[in-house]
Amino acid sequence: MQDVQEVLNNHFIMERLADLHTHTTASDGCLTPTEVVEAAKRAELAAVAITDHDTVGGIDEALAAGRKFDIEVIPGVEISTIYQDRVEVHILGYFIDHTSPTLIERLDVLKNARYDRAMQMVEKLNAAGVMIDFGRVQELAGGGAIGRPHVARAIVEAGAARSMDSAFGKFLKEGGAGYVPRYKISPMEAMEAISEAGGVSCCAHVAKLKRDELLVELINRGLRAIEASHPDHSRAGRKFYKRFAKSRGLIATGGSDAHGFAHNMRPGVGDVTVDYDVVRQLRQASRFGDSSRIKCLEE
Template identity: 35%
Template sequence: MRIDLHAHSNVSDGTEPPAQLIDAAKLAGLDVVAITDHDSTGGWLEASERARLLGIALVPGMEISCRTAAGVTVHLLSYLHDPEHPGLLEEISKSRDARLSRAERMVDRLSEDYPLNWDDVSQHVAPGATVGRPHIADALVAAGVVADRSEAFTSILTTRSKYWVSHYAPDPVLAVSLVRAAGGVPVFAHPVASSRGRIVGEQTFEEMIEAGLAGVEIEHRDNPEEGKLFLRELARRNGLIVTGSSDYHGTGKPNRLGENLTSPEALLEIEAQASGTAVVR
């Protein structure tokens, strides 16, 4: 069974509508795929309808953008939570509002040096989508400033750029607690992806585990091999679920569906721990 538990549609920063994401998963030979858009469950219904039609199982999920007190970014995957849980909804709404405000301020700064305005960016944002830097990157590509998203992120949109603006994000320990309260299963996404920026220390892992962290995403292209060894030992010592995923974004990233996979046993454990919603079959 081929299971990929991390994929994005254009409800956040993927390039394909939810139904097309399911089409791509079927074409890639997946039996199970998770839709995990940033801070949004807006693609669940469309993806579910297409998944039932194509006979592929769908794991409804979400990727929550978090930040520690020390300023380190953490991405938390939430699987099978109740999308209407008030505590989690309130926190996600704060993050979405902050993302929008941050994007507008970044565009204001960029417009001083590049032929870019908010209307240019809006053209790359699907209705109701969570706005993020990838949409700004797409507008920069369309304007001929950069060749692709990757170039935009390594130059103009890097956190070290003068155009960078921070935004509100919940502490990862709080996010883990809220996911559990919503009946979901929290899994730390690409936890040792040092190429993306600073990574958390062992104390943060311990605090997240104490709060209810269920698993760690180990097989991911951005986790270095030495980091994977650390994560495997951490998972063994703490009885954590181990997952593997593509982190697919359509044409927005080179990641391909199914390039890393999760075991059927891990998915069964995720289902066993969940009480918010169910896998769509």
């Protein structure tokens, strides 16, 4: 007869978990790709997906760290899109070929637009009397995808706001003195880019969308997964979207959306997880797992 400890150990080993939504310094996260992978290892995860905003710049470093720390790293991305000029939709891509020239080209367009936007924000803030320097904003972005958090940090440094949250609230939210709308692609264009890179498209934090008809349209256009578990989803919301996924034959994913900010009680790597089986399903649905899909994509 197995003793109790052995049964417990086996149970523990069987419970393999994955965090499928994390950000690094390649976009607006505070941890380097290596640090995110280390954090995932500390959280005893079996796998972690790197899903930076509009960039695959952190993937190579994360993959190397994955090999070093013996943890599976799933190459991913989170593309910001806009639906019908109104609704912001984030499309996650999993098991992408992050070296795909088509994907890189599309992300470069977004990156250049981010750069232009940050520059315009600085100009508007300067005109409003908030004297921050674009060079400093670039420095704060550390060569990664430049965005509002870096402008917010520069505002705090300049003494015009006490915290990043207050910088956002005072200047950077829609209608604020430094607000500039973003250039975005449509969810369908993002799904196309992910598909061309062999990946699986997933609609991020679906409960925040509050538009199930939009979800249905995305599904009709090839969406394969939805993010049912997210820190901003209520328990009831997670349950609802897990059931929704099941009824539509979609993969229900989940992750912490960790940015590594050490304030405002933001989630850390491993705070929201899914069973490792979800990783298997995603791999199977990607070009790496499903040979019939390659054919379908080529036709």
